Amino acid sequence: MCGLFGFHARSSLALAGRLDAATDLLAHRGPDGRGTFLAHGRGGNWQVGLGHRRLSMIDLAGSAQPMRSHDGRYTIVYNGEIYNYLELRDELAAMGHRFVTNGDTEVLIEAWRAWGEACLSRFNGMFAFLLWDSETDRLFAARDPFGKKPLFVAKGEGFHAFASEIEPLRKFPGIDDRLDTDSLREFLSYRYVPGPATFFRGIAKVPPGTFMVMEGAKVRTGRYFTTPFSRTSPDIDDFDEAVRLFGDKLDEAVRLRLRSDAPFGAFLSGGLDSSTIVALMSRHMSKPVATYSVGFDVPGSSELPYARQVAEAFGTDHHELAVGLGDFTSVWQEAVLRRGAPVSEPSDLPVLLLSKMAYRSVKMVLTGEGADELLGGYPKHRAEPWVARYQRLVPGGLHDLLVAPAARALPYAARRLKTVAGVAGIRDRQARMVAWFGGANSDQAAALYAGPRQARALDPLPFAADGAASALKRMLHFDQTSWLPDNLLERGDRMMMAGSIEGRMPFMDVGLAELAARFPDAFLTGAPKGKRVLRTLAAKLLPRDIIERRKVGFRVPVEQWFRTGLSAELRDLLQSGDATVRRVCNGAEIDRLLGEHLESRHNHEKVLWALANLEQFFRIFRPSLGEAAPAQDREADYLLASTF
Structure with a gap:
């Protein structure tokens, strides 16, 4: 787990002096070592x-980066872990490949030498890397299938630059680095910016499961992975099997x-x-697992009491952290x-x-991220398959006339019921996928933002699951191609690496996803609380109280804090005279939402959190607020127009 930076540029550009400074902006991601490499292609252009x-995890004394192959042809910078590197090393050694280190970085280089782009599908892991081939003058960039490791790209006049985070590129x-107004509009609806866009016109995310090849002025892009839920039909009908x-596949993923x-x-x-992850870890460790709870x-x-019970x-070896408002x-x-x-x-x-x-005390942790998005663990996964039936029974006009107003009038505490009643009436599937976990609903978004009309087409991949076997599988495909890489996995990487710690996520194993895609819906959401297969497995491993307790999620009490200890800061962020958020959004609508929440008439915590963070973003980054950018001027549109 590390931080990387790199560029591929015309030799006439004086960029060499920028390499060290850009690399060191990622020091928090890698406090254990640093290195740089600079070279010119054979033609000199x-x-x-x-x-x-x-952040050294494997082969602590060796495997420094940038790493050059033993023959000097390849040079790589790499962020992540290839978990099956020992098996790949044995296979490559049997083919005659030479190794001089004991880590996974050299295995990645030799896998590329042996199989080229096809090596990406052989890796079981999380990764983003840049690999320079001095014989062909090519720079190859790739990102792991689910997007657990970040890779941002920016295209300037005569160069491409890459980084693990946005700050070095800015x-x-x-x-x-001007503000992308389309991303602003999307953020209000999604609560995150859907890839490949970012908030900056010239910076984009390399999509998960994709690669880029730069050779001179030519750029080639491709996709090597799509979620199995969009292309796999259920073929396992024995529940016990x-x-x-x-259980076997998850145990292997943990091991x-x-x-x-x-x-x-x-x-x-x-x-x-x-x-469940801690239970499986305990099987494979000779000493107590170090556990950390907040x-x-x-x-x-x-x-914390539930975590203590499992510990x-x-x-x-259990450690707890109680967070107060000041810590937050x-x-x-x-x-x-x-x-x-x-x-x-x-929760970030x-x-x-x-x-x-x-x-x-540790440099790496295993976490449980991804289980809900793999196995249908959220209420929305049980509700979505019923939406088509509801919409056949209740015409759109009747929903808008009776059901929607009744839902809006529900009590302050009826958060989930209000969401289901509101989302069930959305006839457009793309809009409904966003709305289940979104921020501002369509009416609120329209009232909040009256800026330029959206010019960018959204990435079609999260909504292109026509090969999925059911409404549930289409939703899981969306979760795995949008919600996870652009929100939850982004949180896992950025927040853990800000603390200089690596997070590994066994549920985000590609083999496990391939297996789960073969299950019928009833094996996933067929239990009252979802994740039927996992619950049955966990019943053999965990205390009964943990299995049966109601799912509450990792909820930070911002709803209460906004009305108490955070109210003054919230008012400053959203109502001060110099608040940029009031320049890009409707101030009267902000005031209405804030007032209703503070008076406990409605729970607007999602929208208010989004708006407060938008203002924090403006105060930290101070992007220029220009007009909407033409599509050809934005890096995200360049990537969407490629061959992905």
Whole structure:
């Protein structure tokens, strides 16, 4: 787990002096080592610069980066872990490949030498890397299938630049860092910016499961992975067999992710997902698992007692962090800076605080992220398959006339029922996918933002699941191609790496996803609380109370804090005279939402959190607020127009 920076540029550009400074802006991602590499192509017209900050996990004394192959042909900077590197190393050694280190970085280089682009599908891991081939004068960039590791790209006049985070690219000369107004509009609806866009016109995300090849002025792009839920039909009809297969595959995923030469542990919430991971870790470790849990000092908002119960059941070396309002606000701006965007979820901040605490004793943790998006664990996954039936029975006009007003009038506490009643009436599937977990609904978004009309077409991939076997599988495809890489996995990377700690996610194993896609819907959402296969497996591993307790998620008490200790800061962010958010959004609508929340008439915490973080983003990054950019001027549109 590291931070990388690199550029491929015309030799006439004086960029060499920028390499060190850009690399060191990623020091928090790699406090254990640094290195740079600069070379010119054989024709002398192009140059490549590579920078690396290392968080050493495997082969601690060796495997420094940038790493050159033993023959000097290839040079790589790499962020992530190839969990099956030992198996690949044995296979490559049998083919005659030579190794001089004991880490996975050299395995990646030799896998590229052996198989070229096809090596990407052989890797079981999380990765983003830049690999320079001095014989062909090509720079190859790639990102892992689910997007667990970040890779941003910016295109300037005569160059491409890449980085693990946005900040080094913003400080690099010749990159357009003006505000992208389309991303602003999308953020209000999604609560995050859907890829490949960012908030900056000239900076984009390399999409998960894709690669880019730069050779002179030519750029080639391609996609090597799409989620199996969009292309796989169920073929496993024996439930007991499904549980056995899933248990074996998850156990293998955990075992492979325990490969580390540095101390490690687990983030434990006390919920089903992370508790199952800790139970499986305990099978493979000869000493107690180090577990880390975070909670809040607001009654009814802490899962620490549940986490403590699991820790006691498995005899872990348990550590707890109780977060108060002051702790929360102390890292708010740091979280926005590291994310390079408004913070989508309040839970980012306690994850950052917990990472800083865990770094005192470990350098890597396993987490439970991705289980809900893999196995249908949210209420929306059980509700979406019923929407088509509801819409056949209730005409759109009747819904708008009776059901929607009744839903809006529901009590303050009926958050989930209000969401289901509102979303069920949305006839457009693309809009409905966004609305289930979105921020402002269509009416609120229209009232909040009256800026330029959207010019950019959205990435069609999250909505292009016509090969999926059911409405549930189409939703899981959306979750795995949008919600996860652009929100939850982004949180996991940015907040943990801000604390200089690596997060590994066994549920985000490609083989596990391939298996789950073969299950019928009833094996996923067929239990009252969803994730039927996992619940059945976990019943053999965990205390009964953990299995049966109601899913509450990792909820930060911002709803209460906005009305109490955070109210003054919220008013400053949203109502001060110099608030930029009031320049780009409708101030009267902001005031209405804020007033209704503070008076406990409606729960607007999602929208208010989005708006408050938008203002934090403006105060930290101060992007220029220009007119809407023509499509050809934006890096995200350049990527969407490619061959992905």
